[in-house]
Amino acid sequence: MSMLNRIVAAHPLASQEPYNRIKFSRVDGNGTPLYKVGHDKKELGAAAALRSALEKYGAKCFHCEKHMPKQRLSQDCTRDHLRPKKDGGGDYLHNLVFACGDCNRRKGSVDLISFRPEVGGKYLKALDEHIERCLKHLGS
Numbered sequence: 001m002s003m004l005n006r007i008v009a010a011h012p013l014a015s016q017e018p019y020n021r022i023k024f025s026r027v028d029g030n031g032t033p034l035y036k037v038g039h040d041k042k043e044l045g046a047a048a049a050l051r052s053a054l055e056k057y058g059a060k061c062f063h064c065e066k067h068m069p070k071q072r073l074s075q076d077c078t079r080d081h082l083r084p085k086k087d088g089g090g091d092y093l094h095n096l097v098f099a100c101g102d103c104n105r106r107k108g109s110v111d112l113i114s115f116r117p118e119v120g121g122k123y124l125k126a127l128d129e130h131i132e133r134c135l136k137h138l139g140s
């Protein structure tokens with residue numbers, strides 16, 4: 001896999017269920033990364049891949065780390081953008097996380113990073129470090 005593909009495929013929580021079930025497949029003609037979930041042959045965009053992974057494997061709440069068993073997206077298990085859509089946050093794998101209903105309701109309209117700064121800060125640091133590592137490889 002090329003370095004660029006590894007950057008695209010990266011998620012700071014990549015070692016965690018269900019992210020570890022999502023494998024980068026390829027970038028389509030529009031530059032959209034496509035993924036495969038588990039042993040599925042079907043290629044999905046990031047948001048659909050996360051939905052499918054939740055339905056098959058369950059997920060952890062990004063904020064309180066409560067485990068949520070496999071289920072469909074609902075008010076009790078939401079998929080949210082770290083960087084809100086209105087601020088240009090896209091449907092990229094690294095920009096999407098799961099939140100349980102309690103956290104989602106408590107969070108209100110606050111963005112995910114500001115809601116619990118410690119959790120958000122840790123996540124952003126991991127993402128920064130990953131990108132830095134990749135850029136170093138690209139430059140060498």
Ligand SMILES: [Zn+2]
Pocket residue numbers: 061062063064065066099100101102103104
């Ligand atoms: Zn929670």
